Amino acid sequence: MKRLKINGKGVMDLKLNNKGAALVSVLVVTTFITIIATTMLYMAAMNYQQKQTDYQNKQSFYGAEKALDELKSILVGDVQEAYVTAYNKTTRQFLVLKTAQARNEYFQDAFIHELNEKWETRVNLNSGDLAAAVRSIMTGAYASEADSIYRVLDYGVYETATSTGTAKKFALKGVQTKYTSGAFTTFIYTDICLEPPQVDWADTYSSAGDTVTEAVERETIAFTDYVFYVNWRKADYDEGAAGSYDSIDIGNKVTSP
Numbered sequence: 001m002k003r004l005k006i007n008g009k010g011v012m013d014l015k016l017n018n019k020g021a022a023l024v025s026v027l028v029v030t031t032f033i034t035i036i037a038t039t040m041l042y043m044a045a046m047n048y049q050q051k052q053t054d055y056q057n058k059q060s061f062y063g064a065e066k067a068l069d070e071l072k073s074i075l076v077g078d079v080q081e082a083y084v085t086a087y088n089k090t091t092r093q094f095l096v097l098k099t100a101q102a103r104n105e106y107f108q109d110a111f112i113h114e115l116n117e118k119w120e121t122r123v124n125l126n127s128g129d130l131a132a133a134v135r136s137i138m139t140g141a142y143a144s145e146a147d148s149i150y151r152v153l154d155y156g157v158y159e160t161a162t163s164t165g166t167a168k169k170f171a172l173k174g175v176q177t178k179y180t181s182g183a184f185t186t187f188i189y190t191d192i193c194l195e196p197p198q199v200d201w202a203d204t205y206s207s208a209g210d211t212v213t214e215a216v217e218r219e220t221i222a223f224t225d226y227v228f229y230v231n232w233r234k235a236d237y238d239e240g241a242a243g244s245y246d247s248i249d250i251g252n253k254v255t256s257p
Helices: 021-092 100-125 130-136 140-146 212-218
Strands: 002-006 012-016 149-162 165-181 184-194 227-235
Touching: 021 100, 021 140, 021 149, 021 165, 021 184, 021 227, 100 130, 100 149, 100 165, 130 149, 130 165
Parallel strands: none
Antiparallel strands: 002 012, 149 165, 165 184, 184 227
């Protein structure tokens, strides 16, 4: 409020009353700080929410993928067992089978037959439910991942034409997994193929006096290379049994392997 005062010299002095100015300044500064703090808190909350969303999305993907990886490791064991059985059978027929090609075909058929018989037994023990048969072998350390595998369309022996004849493989067709983390669910679809390991049957193991075990040890084989995914694809929703992920042909199914 303005006040007028006449001094001793007869000059009028004009003085301002600054009461309340400090309060206004405090209010302005407080409001400014509040706006900055609110903005920073909002940005921090948004950043946290984005990180949580990203984390849950990744967790759902890794959970679905982990189930497949665990199943794959078990299938590597199946390949090892089928390899030893087929190798043993082939070496017993080594002299009867005159050529390396004949031995290789015999070994391949024995390998595939062993895998097919193993899975027929597993499916029969689970009343024809293939997905249940897959889950049944995922016990112990793998049990927590087993429930992620919820659908398997088919299994069996498939063959493709090659320049020297036909190549056979055993396959689990249409393996489907899902995993939920928070609000996110990831679906993964794939075929899993198991191929016979490559063996050089031109070597005369019998004349070298090797036992079957010694012959197997002489072979350096990475069994993990013979179990692989085909038509692997990630999805964010359940596409059902007819999911359109079968873009790569794994061959024709053999009705009587």
